[in-house]
Amino acid sequence: MTSEQQLTAIKGAKVLMVGAGGIGCELLKTLALSGFQDIHIIDMDTIEVSNLNRQFLFRKSHVGQSKAKVARDAVLRFRPHISITPYHANVKDPDFKVDFFKQFNVVLNGLDNLDARRHVNRLCLAADVPLIESGTTGFLGQVTVHIKGKTECYECQPKPVPKTYPVCTITSTPSKFIHCIVWAKDLLFAKLFGDKNQDNDLNVRSTDATSSSEHAEDVFERKKGEGIGLYGRRIYDHVFGYNIEVALSNEETWKNRNRPRPIYSRDVLPFKLIQQNGNVDKNLMADAPSPVSAMASLGLKSPQDIWNLKENSRIFFESLKLFLVKREKEIGNLTFDKDDQLAVEFVTAAANVRASSFGILLHSLFEAKGIAGNIVHAVATTNAIIAGLIVIEAVKVLQNDANSYRMTYCLEHPSKKMLLMPVEPFEPNKSCYVCSEMPLLLEVNTHHSKLRDIVEKIVKAKLGMSCPLVMHGSALLYEVGDDLDKDMVANYAANLDKVLSGLPSPVTGGTILTVEDLHQELSCNINIKHREEFDKEKEPNGMVLSGWTQSPAKEKDDNASINNGASASNASSHAFSLEVKEDSETAIVPVATGSVPTGKKRKMFDISEDSVPDLSSVPDEVRSKNKLEEIDDDDGDDVVLLDDGCSDGVKKKRLR
Amino acid sequence: MDGEELTEQETALYDRQIRVWGADAQRRLSKAHILVSGLKGTVAEFCKNVVLAGVGSLTLIDDRPVTEEALSANFLIAPDENNLSGKSIAELCCDSLKDFNPMVRVSVEKGDLSSFGGDFYDKFDVVVVSCCSQTAKKLINEKCRKLAKRVAFYAVDCRDSCGEIFVDLQNYTYSKEAIAVPWKSLPRRMSKLYYAMRVIERFEEAEGRNPGQTSIEDLPKVLKLRKEVCEAHSLNESSIPDLLLERLVTGTREFPPVCAIVGGILGQEVIKAISGKGDPVKNFFFFDAMEGKGTIEDISEPNNGS
Numbered sequence: 001m002t003s004e005q006q007l008t009a010i011k012g013a014k015v016l017m018v019g020a021g022g023i024g025c026e027l028l029k030t031l032a033l034s035g036f037q038d039i040h041i042i043d044m045d046t047i048e049v050s051n052l053n054r055q056f057l058f059r060k061s062h063v064g065q066s067k068a069k070v071a072r073d074a075v076l077r078f079r080p081h082i083s084i085t086p087y088h089a090n091v092k093d094p095d096f097k098v099d100f101f102k103q104f105n106v107v108l109n110g111l112d113n114l115d116a117r118r119h120v121n122r123l124c125l126a127a128d129v130p131l132i133e134s135g136t137t138g139f140l141g142q143v144t145v146h147i148k149g150k151t152e153c154y155e156c157q158p159k160p161v162p163k164t165y166p167v168c169t170i171t172s173t174p175s176k177f178i179h180c181i182v183w184a185k186d187l188l189f190a191k192l193f194g195d196k197n198q199d200n201d202l203n204v205r206s207t208d209a210t211s212s213s214e215h216a217e218d219v220f221e222r223k224k225g226e227g228i229g230l231y232g233r234r235i236y237d238h239v240f241g242y243n244i245e246v247a248l249s250n251e252e253t254w255k256n257r258n259r260p261r262p263i264y265s266r267d268v269l270p271f272k273l274i275q276q277n278g279n280v281d282k283n284l285m286a287d288a289p290s291p292v293s294a295m296a297s298l299g300l301k302s303p304q305d306i307w308n309l310k311e312n313s314r315i316f317f318e319s320l321k322l323f324l325v326k327r328e329k330e331i332g333n334l335t336f337d338k339d340d341q342l343a344v345e346f347v348t349a350a351a352n353v354r355a356s357s358f359g360i361l362l363h364s365l366f367e368a369k370g371i372a373g374n375i376v377h378a379v380a381t382t383n384a385i386i387a388g389l390i391v392i393e394a395v396k397v398l399q400n401d402a403n404s405y406r407m408t409y410c411l412e413h414p415s416k417k418m419l420l421m422p423v424e425p426f427e428p429n430k431s432c433y434v435c436s437e438m439p440l441l442l443e444v445n446t447h448h449s450k451l452r453d454i455v456e457k458i459v460k461a462k463l464g465m466s467c468p469l470v471m472h473g474s475a476l477l478y479e480v481g482d483d484l485d486k487d488m489v490a491n492y493a494a495n496l497d498k499v500l501s502g503l504p505s506p507v508t509g510g511t512i513l514t515v516e517d518l519h520q521e522l523s524c525n526i527n528i529k530h531r532e533e534f535d536k537e538k539e540p541n542g543m544v545l546s547g548w549t550q551s552p553a554k555e556k557d558d559n560a561s562i563n564n565g566a567s568a569s570n571a572s573s574h575a576f577s578l579e580v581k582e583d584s585e586t587a588i589v590p591v592a593t594g595s596v597p598t599g600k601k602r603k604m605f606d607i608s609e610d611s612v613p614d615l616s617s618v619p620d621e622v623r624s625k626n627k628l629e630e631i632d633d634d635d636g637d638d639v640v641l642l643d644d645g646c647s648d649g650v651k652k653k654r655l656r
Numbered sequence: 657m658d659g660e661e662l663t664e665q666e667t668a669l670y671d672r673q674i675r676v677w678g679a680d681a682q683r684r685l686s687k688a689h690i691l692v693s694g695l696k697g698t699v700a701e702f703c704k705n706v707v708l709a710g711v712g713s714l715t716l717i718d719d720r721p722v723t724e725e726a727l728s729a730n731f732l733i734a735p736d737e738n739n740l741s742g743k744s745i746a747e748l749c750c751d752s753l754k755d756f757n758p759m760v761r762v763s764v765e766k767g768d769l770s771s772f773g774g775d776f777y778d779k780f781d782v783v784v785v786s787c788c789s790q791t792a793k794k795l796i797n798e799k800c801r802k803l804a805k806r807v808a809f810y811a812v813d814c815r816d817s818c819g820e821i822f823v824d825l826q827n828y829t830y831s832k833e834a835i836a837v838p839w840k841s842l843p844r845r846m847s848k849l850y851y852a853m854r855v856i857e858r859f860e861e862a863e864g865r866n867p868g869q870t871s872i873e874d875l876p877k878v879l880k881l882r883k884e885v886c887e888a889h890s891l892n893e894s895s896i897p898d899l900l901l902e903r904l905v906t907g908t909r910e911f912p913p914v915c916a917i918v919g920g921i922l923g924q925e926v927i928k929a930i931s932g933k934g935d936p937v938k939n940f941f942f943f944d945a946m947e948g949k950g951t952i953e954d955i956s957e958p959n960n961g962s
Contacts, residue, residue, distance in 0.1 A: 026916065029731050033697070033912035050671045056708055056756055078731045138676045139924065139934075302661055304679050366667070370675055378672040380708045381924040384701060388916030392817075392945050395913075406948045412934070419921065420943065420950025 009398040010035045016104040017041040018091050018120055020067040022378050023110030023134055025055045026387035028071050031108075032079040034391055039082070040104070043068040044090040048339065054380035092119050092466065098521050101127035106397050108390055109133045112376075114159055118434075118464045119520060121146065121154035125435055126521035130397045134386050138377040141386040141410035145393050145425055148435065150402060156429035171201050172247050173257060174358050177351065181371045184350035185336045188239060189343065191220055193323060193334035203243050228324050232317045236265045240353050260358045268313045292326045294318035294345045295365070303366040307349075309356045315349035338373025347372050385410050385420070431547060433463070439512065439525035440547040446500040446508050446530045449542055451478060454513075455496065457541050463524070465517035472513055475505035481518075500528070662686075666759065670710055681931030685711050686759075688930045691780040693717040693769045694787030695745050697729025697910040698814045701919025702784065702926075704732070707753050709927055713761040714753065715780070717769055718746040729910040770795050778803050782926055784810045787867050790857045797824055808929045812922050813853075815868065816907025817945035818900075819918030820853050823937055825929055837955055839889035847942040847951050851896045855882050856904050868908040875905050903946075914945055921950065 015036060017027060020043035031039055045067050047058045057074035058067070068086035075084060089095065092115075101107065101123045109131065111117050117133065124131040124146065131146040133154055146153050169175070170183050187202045204218045219238045222231050244262040247253065294315050300307070307315065319342050323331065327342070336343055348368035355362050369375065389408045396404050406422040415421060431438045442458065451470070455478055459468045469479040478492050500507040507513065509530030516523040527547075534542045662670070662679055666686070674682050688711045692699055695718040707714060720726065726745050727733055732752040733745070746764045753762045769785065770792050777783060777799050785793055793811045800807040801824075809824040839851065859878050860867060870878075878901050886893045921941055928934040940953040 030912050030916045033729055033731055033915075049668050052757075053670050053673050053708055053710070056704055059755065060758075075731075078734045080735065301664070303664075303667055304662070366671075366674070375672070375675060377676040379676050379924075379927075380673075381705050381920040381927070383920075384705060384916045384923070385920035388913035388920065389948075391913040391916075392948070408948055410950075414937075414952045417951050417953070418949055419937075419941070419952060420917070420948070422948035 005399065006395055007035060010395060011037055013105045013394075013398050014038040014103060015040070015394065016101070016107045017110065018107065018116070019043055019110035019112065020071040020086075021045065021051065021110060021112060022054050022380075022383040023136060023386055023390075024067070025057045025071055026380075026384045027108060027110055027390055028075050028084070029057070030384075030387045030391050031394075032075045032082055032084075034395075037082045040085040040087070041068045041071065042087040042089060042091050042096070043071075044088065054378055054383055056380065091116055094519060096123070097519070098123060098126045101129050104129055106130045106132060106394050108394060110387075110390075111135075115464065117154055118159075119466075122434060122517070122520040122522045124148075125153055132390050132393050132397065134390055136378065136382045136386050136410070138379065139382055139410070139412035141382045142407065143386055143389040143393060144407040145397065145405045147397070147402070147405070149428065151405065151425035152428050153432060153435035155434040156426070156432040167201055171203075172253065174354065174360065175257075177355055177360055177363050177368075178371055180351040180354040180358070180360060181347065181368060183354060184347045185372050188350050189334075189336050189347055192235070192320070193331050193343075196332060202239070203246065206238060206242060228321050229317070231324075232320045233265045235320070236313070236316060236353075239350075240264070240357055244357055258359055261356075263309070263353060263357050265313065265317075268310055269317075292322050293341050294322055294349075295341075297322070302364075303369070304364050306362050306364045307352065308362075309353065312349040312352040312356070312362070315345055316353060319346040319349060336372065338369055338375060344369045344372065382410060389420070433524045433547070434522060437525075438547060439527050440545060441527050441529060442513075443529045443531045443544040443546075444500065445532060445534065445542060446506075446528065448499060450497055450499055451503060451507075452496040453541070453543065454500070458526075458543060458545055459515050462545055463515065465515065465520065465522065467517055467519045469516045469518060470513060471516070472503070472505045472507055472511060477503060477505065477507075477513075666710070669757075669759070673709065677927070677931055677933045681927075681933050682710065684931050685709055685927065687712050688781045689713045689715070689779060690782045690784065690926070691715045691717070691765075691777070692784045692786075694785060695730065695732075695749050696726070696787055696814075697912060697915035698812055698819065698919045698922070699784065699786045700730045700732045700749060701915050702812070702922045703749065703753055704756060705920060705923030706926060707756045707760045707762065709923070710757060711760055711930070713763070715763050715765050716746040716750055716753075717765050717767070718749070719744045719766055719768075721745070722748060725909065729912045729915050772799075774799050774803055777807060778805060780807055781930060782808045782810070784812060784922070784926070786812050789867060790861055793822075800824075801826060808926070810922060810926065812918060813867065814910045814914050814918055815856075816903040817911040817914050818849055818853075818904065819914050819943045820849060821918060821922050821925070821937070821941040823925060823939045823941070825936060825938070839891045842955055843953070846895075846955075847940075847953055848896060848900055849942040849944055850940060850953060851891070852900045852904055855885055855896060855901065858885065870905045870908060872902070872906045875902055878905055900944075911945065914943065917945075917950070918943055 013036060015031065015038070017024060017031075017039060018041075020028065020041050024041070024043065028039065028041060043066070046064050047055070047062045047067055047070060049060070049063055051067075052058055052060065055067070057071045062070045066086065066088035068088050072084040072086040076082070087096075091111075107120065107124050107129055109117060109120055111120070121131060121133075125148050128148050130148075131154065132143065133146060134143045135141060144154075145151055165179060165182060169179055170187070174180050174183065187200060190198065191200050191202050191204070204220050206217065206219050219234060226234075241262045241264040244260050248259060248262070295301070295303075298311075298314055298318055300311065300315070322342055323346070327334075334343070336347065338344060344365060348363070348365045351368055351372075352362045354360075363371070389410070393405065393408075405425050407425055409421045409423070411419055411421060428435050430436055433440050442454070444454070455468060455470065459465050459470065467480050470477045477495050479488075480492075484492075495503060507528055509528060511528040513526045513528060514523060515526060526545075531544075534544075662674075662682060666682070667674065670682055690706055690711055690713070692703060692714065693716075695703070695716060703714060703716070721742065722733060722745055727735055730745075730749070732749040744764070744766075746766075750762050750764050753760075769788065777796070783796065783800055785796055797809045797811075800809045806826050808826070811822040813820055839846075842850075855878060856870070859865075859874065859881050860870065862881070863874075863877075879898065882893060882896050882901065885891075886896070918941075921937075921943070925937050925941070928936045937952050938954050940955065941950065942953065943950045
């Protein structure tokens, strides 16, 4: 039971919840039951069917409505006299400025993506409001407390980096099913149904691939009067047959690899069958609003079944046909969406046909959907547990009980007899560019690199600023905003295309640039160091940013690679990365990957390998240079270690 | 496994959790029948979790009328319904739970838990009891044990910001033994909460109180009982701190965040037991919000002395 003191703190508190999803529903319920009276909740999402297995405040009849609003109404039913203020909005909207955050005693995050988490972290630092951060995936979860100047901020430790794949693995030498999925989704699907002007690594020429002259025709162009059946067959034969033959002709590639098998439609399905494949007319007639589905028209029912090559080929032709006939208007603007049944069917089928070609195990639509959509595993129980832990920390924060703040991990298998493991929070990272004044160092060729490179590849992509401003001393080099006059806009646009040393206020070795995001109220300095040469392979941006503990994986993966993510916003870096942005709760849990602990220690934090790649639940908390120390009560010799043996690292001091 | 496919509707609804435990586990869940008795906050949390997970059926027992206390940590009951009717706690919770997932059959059974015979318990795969005396818990556990079929038995209780779960999956030690194990033979770092809860239970039994019917006035007697019990077991009294006993005696109401945590762990354990995925806890789980640890204690083999 709560003490009087606690109750007073709870009743007087004004709290902001960001996210009304899996953790959010549980959290709002637990806050209300615990006696909180003034709760504000932001969520931009609307309710979907796949939320209902855990977001218990929502019903089927609510599908399509605002999560924040429906959650409020549901909680008011059992706690009618409290105040809950919902915002159906993006927390990154300019409406939620620092002043907005300042009105709260504590901010509680139940978010699903890194971008929003970083944003809220910065606003909480700017507003000097404590932040409690959380995440779950499957049976794993964690809660952390971030207090400006006392504990590390959310960005003090390098964040998980999206999994990336080299371009050639995707285009030529897939060895895993995920490679086939990325190919089907980001290359084939994008080529057929997406923006025609976007760069695409797919070979679209039917003449000699190496001399792909401008005159050679693009096989993806549908010829005048060409029937859908013929067109589909031509695409199929090109990508699964011809392109494989072309690849095979490069003997060097296959010296140490299994040679793929070209697949032509005539060998899998007689032409007649393709023509009669499914029944588009039936689909056309039924004007029921049910989603268009190739599975439905072919009579395939279970998404758990693994289809054979023939079935996959039929789905391929059928879904292509349905896109061309039923969704003609969308073609050219489509991007892959895991909730788009037809898109999932097409990608599953294409990935499986490619997998057959390369001797890779085929997968069911259910599995393929999870991989293609980066779907995060989620169960109600973990979210409930994490929400309970958030409220326990929130009550401590409200009482300013700094000595008892804990970060807590929810584990799948007991470690040191614990399923819930509390750890003392760490001190702020003194070299964190977000919460300390430490300047960053940027090595760059000031005669070659343009201001645009710094704005796009460093300030936006690496520092996560969305409305950046760049200054050299008192000279403004670049800014964005609605209230700028025309001349300035033109001036800034011109600056973007100038090399650094050619700017009105030249940026050279020794210059200190100040970059700011007015919205996030974040400002940091970048020391510029001129460097002539960069390794094209290892440093493709022609720039190296340091001074902030960047995860080693990231630098490595800056190589040309392919992205299984929703948006390759930074097309120039040519990275295909797996980005987790989903409707559920991404945990950043102590999962051992890469260079982390061995033996017993590793086992403790092991996550079961499953169909979903990466999960991005990579080691936010695998603090490669630090120990995680268990809280001692009287068990002084139990120390939970997450120590990779790195001796050069500075051991973090305990908070106390 | 059972040959029956999940329906399209089930696959869509349970998509995210099937990705955690697989379609087979989901099919097993949909065939499981669960009985719960004593619907305070922790059990309400548990019920929500298993209904969302998609178990076959959930049967509720709690004939008590709604009181202010019953509402304090229970989100299944809206306060206005309180005045509406002479409905029992179980009936009100049932109405809410049905709404959470139309694919789960939720129903109410009336009567005293201890009075039901083996044939009653035989209908279930999982039995969860809360808010009842130690004697009643042992009796029910015994009845479940006598059945030919394996029925998983759980007892759960939260007081103040502490919670305890006892698990008997029948392949381990019987609760009577687990609870009556000589304390000397228990692991050296046994959770203090284990000892403290046993002292409180004995106190309530001896005084003829209902579970949770204690106050600060009882503390001297409880401390005296601790001394006796510790002497009998040759345990140092400091293993059961005064402050912990004081919290358990005075804070008889549940702390909602602890209900969420303990109800969450219990839900997860029951799902593990039914689905056969993961290793279920054996055989105690303890949580104390003051120290923040959620600990498992295995006292099924009292002689391993680790």
